[in-house]
Amino acid sequence: MLQQTPVVRVLPIWREWLDRWPTPADLAAASPAEVVRAWGRLGYPRRALRLHAAATEIAENHGNRVPEDHAELLDLPGIGSYTAAAVAVFAFGQHYTVVDTNIRRVHARLFSGKALPSKSLTAAETRLADQLMPEGREDSVKWNQSVMELGALVCTARAPKCDDCPVFDQCAWIAAGRPEPDYVPKGQSWHGTDRQVRGAMMAVLRHSPAPIPVDLLLTDRAGAEQLAARMERPEQETTDMLEKLWSLPAPPEQRERAFQGLVRDGLASRQGDEASLPG
Structure with missing residues (x-):
């Protein structure tokens, strides 16, 4: 959760996860949809699927305990060199170089x-x-x-x-007199990007208790009113998330590309003309 996300945003979600899924086996028993929904707005939701996959691996092959061995940590889904070193050091007190x-x-x-x-x-x-x-x-x-x-x-x-x-x-x-940096740090762009559209689509899917028509994700506000009539009294939260998605100035090809990316990454599921979180 802490990968690319500050502690202040992670802490409340982390506590909720530990209360809900105190062991790897508990998390592994949850569906991908439950996991992605519980991930909330932490961003980069593929991390939620990797964490779920790691929990499954730990439950099935490591006696439901996070392995202490550095090589075994590296073999877990979603674990790279930094995270493996950090877990080895901070969880198990081992001698590894952590470089964040x-x-x-x-x-x-x-x-x-x-x-x-x-x-x-x-x-x-x-x-x-x-x-x-x-x-x-x-x-x-x-x-x-x-x-x-x-x-x-x-x-x-x-x-x-x-x-x-x-x-x-x-x-x-x-x-040295506090010399200026050689470059100006720039955060990742967000507005107008595929990431923004993907995030808005994920918000709709997280808040919708049932599958929704794919076309609702691919339209803009101009086409929303007619399409929305196909939904049977959506919950207010779902409607609010749809309004935010429809308000984005994203052309049709960007919306299609963003949705297909979610399906390809396993974050969304399409069954016929309907979309939902992964099963």
Whole structure:
């Protein structure tokens, strides 16, 4: 859940999931539709399907316990090198190098004198992170936790709290006069993109208790009134989500492309002329 999503958005959903599905087997027993619906607005809903697939793998092949072995973690659906290292370190106290955006930023400023790390992880950054890692297992875990928290809470990207920094006097970036970054960070675009249309379609499917006509997802406001008559008294939440989808200035080919992408990714199911969340 924390991949590409801040803690403040994840925390309430994470708590709901743990209350509802306290073990991997509990999550594995849920349908993909239940899982995607419970994912809510966390974004990148394919992660929900990967988490469901990982829970199924853990329940069936790992005795319903998340494996401690790093190689076995990497074999789970949706788990890459960063997540495998993070789970090994923070859940099981093992000696692995964790390199996320916050840690990379602290390393860039404190040791390299740069305002920001490279746009994408480089071999040099990985080598630096490995070199900085304490040898002792307990110290290495504390190091990962401390540097990550320092980056998340103090050494932030846009407004670092340098006066509160415990290593202010050792910071190479401060010593260099706080040079400007080599590039201006840009967030991922949203308005007008296929991602926005996909997100609006997913909101409709999540809030609809029953399958809905595919055409309702593919039309704009101009064609909505006539098509909406085909639905039998939709719930207000479904209607609200449809209104938001219809209001998007997306041409027909973009709406079709977005819907087909959802079907291809397993996030939507089409049966004849109707669409729903995956079964």
